[in-house]
Amino acid sequence: MTEGGYERGQQEVGKAANPDINEAGPKNTTDDIGAIPGTQGGGSAAATAQRTAGGGRSEGRGDGRGGRGGRRKRRRAEEQMVPDATFTSYYGRPVVKAAPWEAAIPLYLFMGGIAGGSSLLAAGADLTGRPALRRGARIGATGAITISLAALVADLGRPERFLNMLRVFKPTSPMSVGTWILTAYGPGAVVAGAAEVAKLLPVRFGVLSTLLDWAARPAGLAAAAIAPGVASYTAVLLTNTSTPAWHDAHRELPFVFVGSAAAASGGLGMLLAPVHEAGPARLFAVAGAAAELAVEHRMERSMGLSAEVLHAGTPGRLMRASKALTAAGALGTLLVGRRSRVGAALSGLALLAGSACTRFGVFEAGPASVHDPKYTIVPQRERLNRRRAAEAAAGQPPTGEASPPAQET
Amino acid sequence: MTHGDPAHQGGGHARVDAGDGHLGLDQAFTSAGPAGPAAHAGWEAPPSRKGFFTDTSICIGCKACEVACKEWNGVPQDGIYELLGSSYDNTGALGANTWRHVEFIEQRTPMAGLDTGITIGVPETAVGPDVLVSEDILGSMARSVHDKPLVDLGMPAFDLPSASPDAGERTEFRWLMASNVCKHCTNAGCLDVCPTGALFRTEFGTVVVQDDICNGCGYCVAGCPFGVIDRRIGQKAPLVGHSDKPVTKNAGVAQKCTLCYDRLLDDLTPACAKACPTQSIQFGDVDELRERAEKRVADLQAAGVMGAQLYAEDPEGGVGGAGAFFLLLDEPEVYGFPPDPIVTTADLPRMWKHAGLAAAGLLAAAAAAFLGGRR
Numbered sequence: 001m002t003e004g005g006y007e008r009g010q011q012e013v014g015k016a017a018n019p020d021i022n023e024a025g026p027k028n029t030t031d032d033i034g035a036i037p038g039t040q041g042g043g044s045a046a047a048t049a050q051r052t053a054g055g056g057r058s059e060g061r062g063d064g065r066g067g068r069g070g071r072r073k074r075r076r077a078e079e080q081m082v083p084d085a086t087f088t089s090y091y092g093r094p095v096v097k098a099a100p101w102e103a104a105i106p107l108y109l110f111m112g113g114i115a116g117g118s119s120l121l122a123a124g125a126d127l128t129g130r131p132a133l134r135r136g137a138r139i140g141a142t143g144a145i146t147i148s149l150a151a152l153v154a155d156l157g158r159p160e161r162f163l164n165m166l167r168v169f170k171p172t173s174p175m176s177v178g179t180w181i182l183t184a185y186g187p188g189a190v191v192a193g194a195a196e197v198a199k200l201l202p203v204r205f206g207v208l209s210t211l212l213d214w215a216a217r218p219a220g221l222a223a224a225a226i227a228p229g230v231a232s233y234t235a236v237l238l239t240n241t242s243t244p245a246w247h248d249a250h251r252e253l254p255f256v257f258v259g260s261a262a263a264a265s266g267g268l269g270m271l272l273a274p275v276h277e278a279g280p281a282r283l284f285a286v287a288g289a290a291a292e293l294a295v296e297h298r299m300e301r302s303m304g305l306s307a308e309v310l311h312a313g314t315p316g317r318l319m320r321a322s323k324a325l326t327a328a329g330a331l332g333t334l335l336v337g338r339r340s341r342v343g344a345a346l347s348g349l350a351l352l353a354g355s356a357c358t359r360f361g362v363f364e365a366g367p368a369s370v371h372d373p374k375y376t377i378v379p380q381r382e383r384l385n386r387r388r389a390a391e392a393a394a395g396q397p398p399t400g401e402a403s404p405p406a407q408e409t
Numbered sequence: 410m411t412h413g414d415p416a417h418q419g420g421g422h423a424r425v426d427a428g429d430g431h432l433g434l435d436q437a438f439t440s441a442g443p444a445g446p447a448a449h450a451g452w453e454a455p456p457s458r459k460g461f462f463t464d465t466s467i468c469i470g471c472k473a474c475e476v477a478c479k480e481w482n483g484v485p486q487d488g489i490y491e492l493l494g495s496s497y498d499n500t501g502a503l504g505a506n507t508w509r510h511v512e513f514i515e516q517r518t519p520m521a522g523l524d525t526g527i528t529i530g531v532p533e534t535a536v537g538p539d540v541l542v543s544e545d546i547l548g549s550m551a552r553s554v555h556d557k558p559l560v561d562l563g564m565p566a567f568d569l570p571s572a573s574p575d576a577g578e579r580t581e582f583r584w585l586m587a588s589n590v591c592k593h594c595t596n597a598g599c600l601d602v603c604p605t606g607a608l609f610r611t612e613f614g615t616v617v618v619q620d621d622i623c624n625g626c627g628y629c630v631a632g633c634p635f636g637v638i639d640r641r642i643g644q645k646a647p648l649v650g651h652s653d654k655p656v657t658k659n660a661g662v663a664q665k666c667t668l669c670y671d672r673l674l675d676d677l678t679p680a681c682a683k684a685c686p687t688q689s690i691q692f693g694d695v696d697e698l699r700e701r702a703e704k705r706v707a708d709l710q711a712a713g714v715m716g717a718q719l720y721a722e723d724p725e726g727g728v729g730g731a732g733a734f735f736l737l738l739d740e741p742e743v744y745g746f747p748p749d750p751i752v753t754t755a756d757l758p759r760m761w762k763h764a765g766l767a768a769a770g771l772l773a774a775a776a777a778a779f780l781g782g783r784r
Contacts, residue, residue, distance in 0.1 A: 157625015
């Protein structure tokens with residue numbers, strides 16, 4: 001079946017039923033193919049429904065959208081990268097639902113990355129005798145994981161039931177796995193961070209301080225052992241959903257996220273530690289930034305149709321900012337990171353900001369790919385058609401569900 | 410309850426690849442196995458699996474199911490009587506406050522080689538030979554017939570379908586109506602991703618939220634390949650004391666169709682199926698419903714309804730066959746269904762593998778940074 005095979009059906013919605021709206025009459029039938037519900041990208045359900053119901057309206061409606069020609073021209077340039085897919089939907093409404101998550105979740109993704117990477121840096125600094133880097137990374141990890149947990153709890157529909165997460169362990173639920181990863185990671189990171197904070201305080205707390213000092217290294221190493229999981233599982237958290245732009249990224253997103261974590265935590269290390277100690281942080285940051293940029297580029301190729309949302313609107317702006325900041329930060333690290341404390345700090349800040357933009361950009365791409373049903377329907381329809389074609393080629397009598405006979409041409 | 414913790418979906422039961430490329434080893438996480446989902450979830454000697462067969466070819470769009478569902482389950486209203494401009498559907502979609510959703514699809518299916526245009530008039534089939542109509546009405550009808558050509562809107566006729574003058578011919582306009590509902594998948598994405606065990610597999614093989622366990626993490630919302638479940642928005646009950654504002658039941662908690670779990674426990678038919686006046690919604694044992702559905706679709710196809718197809722019924726399909734499946738008269742996406750849904754956890758083993766590789770890479774990068782930094 002060609003692409004035109006699924007032009008049937010829904011595009012006529014609203015016209016016959018709403019003769020008042022359908023001012024232009026039947027002559028618009030063919031004009032409307034480009035305006036099949038959903039092909040214009042996101043928007044609220046109400047707006048989409050309105051667009052659909054008014055599918056027949058034409059020039060002179062003064063609704064800000066203009067006629068068909070104007071609408072075409074005003075369409076965002078990015079969306080024209082991929083030719084319009086013609087498809088059918090139910091009044092342009094989303095097929096799947098976006099997770100009801102708000103800014104707390106991308107903030108958590110960002111902070112989780114900082115925590116994971118920083119614990120690794122802290123352990124390395126601890127073992128190689130870099131006290132300033134160790135202090136900055138341990139305190140950074142502790143602060144980041146604390147903000148992470150607060151964000152996670154705040155985003156629940158019933159925050160007071162947070163501990164219900166610990167009722168079960170489910171490998172099929174990345175959120176459950178992640179909860180246990182954080183539960184295992186948190187204490188070590190917090191003890192190591194507390195030991196550093198205690199050293200900064202003017203007073204000592206006797207036995208408690210001694211105990212903290214003694215526990216700091218094992219706690220920090222334990223946290224570091226789990227830290228890679230903290231930094232990488234969040235990718236699976238997003239990709240194990242029916243959200244097209246997230247699921248389609250499942251091959252590369254873990255690598256993008258650990259790259260982003262390395263860049264951010266390396267950047268934080270450069271910000272907090274003097275230049276002569278921050279060598280490993282610089283290497284870590286540059287390697288992370290390079291991996292993030294390279295794999296993100298590859299991800300956009302392998303995602304298919306839903307990669308479009310990474311170029312449009314808010315996620316598009318965030319991803320562009322992420323690339324620019326990450327590249328600038330990495331370049332600054334290489335050029336001035338070793339020589340200038342200020343240059344290192346600025347590069348570190350750029351890397352941190354770039355990582356934040358990556359997390360928010362990838363996160364925002366999810367809802368954007370849900371709001372336009374195109375990203376759900378078109379790839380699935382193509383997959384189904386391919387399978388039917390393969391079945392037909394194999395001469396199998398198609399079975400039940402997979403066998404609607406060819407429709408009218 | 411006697412069941413083991415429903416959380417444990419993992420384990421054996423890898424299914425044989427059906428040649429579709431997406432089944433087989435990847436499904437090991439979620440497949441329910443031959444004994445059915447309830448047994449797989451740990452129920453000992455569960456009753457037969459229960460489900461719905463929604464035959465949309467006889468749905469009249471009366472919305473009795475929507476109303477019955479709301480009344481029985483105490484589901485709050487969704488909005489404030491908005492008009493969505495989408496035919497007679499002002500509900501919009503399934504969600505936390507809509508567990509049955511009646512869709513109205515208005516279609517003009519072009520007839521080959523004919524362009525009659527659209528004119529709204531009294532359909533020829535609206536008045537049958539045996540119906541007495543006053544002279545006035547007949548006169549006005551005659552005038553309108555004279556003025557413009559008539560088009561069958563698909564309105565129900567008073568006479569038998571075969572008695573109408575153009576029986577057997579397709580008119581160029583039709584209504585499709587369908588009552589959508591949670592599919593109660595064999596491989597349920599919502600259930601797989603739930604981190605609290607609030608979603609569980611009942612002894613009837615259905616998937617139900619435990620309202621008092623769910624902490625509203627919202628993961629199931631994104632996990633569902635059909636966009637069924639959602640988190641309920643509303644005024645939450647205060648943790649302590651009383652609230653002056655009216656409190657929404659289960660606000661902040663994921664909500665969806667329970668297949669009337671409470672009614673099933675008392676051997677009652679779910680409210681929507683009970684209320685359906687045309688038996689478009691049929692409730693029963695899934696095995697028996699499957700047979701019925703296959704016969705029905707064969708009958709319809711033999712009668713020339715060529716678009717008739719079963720949806721979400723195939724046990725080899727991407728969700729392992731749903732407990733609630735449908736007979737559709739057109740492609741799934743026309744009804745707002747995903748054309749080829751696959752439970753998201755089907756890819757999860759591969760995702761964990763990639764995450765593991767990434768984690769190892771991060772560890773290696775950190776080690777290399779310190780070794781390299783020692784120069």
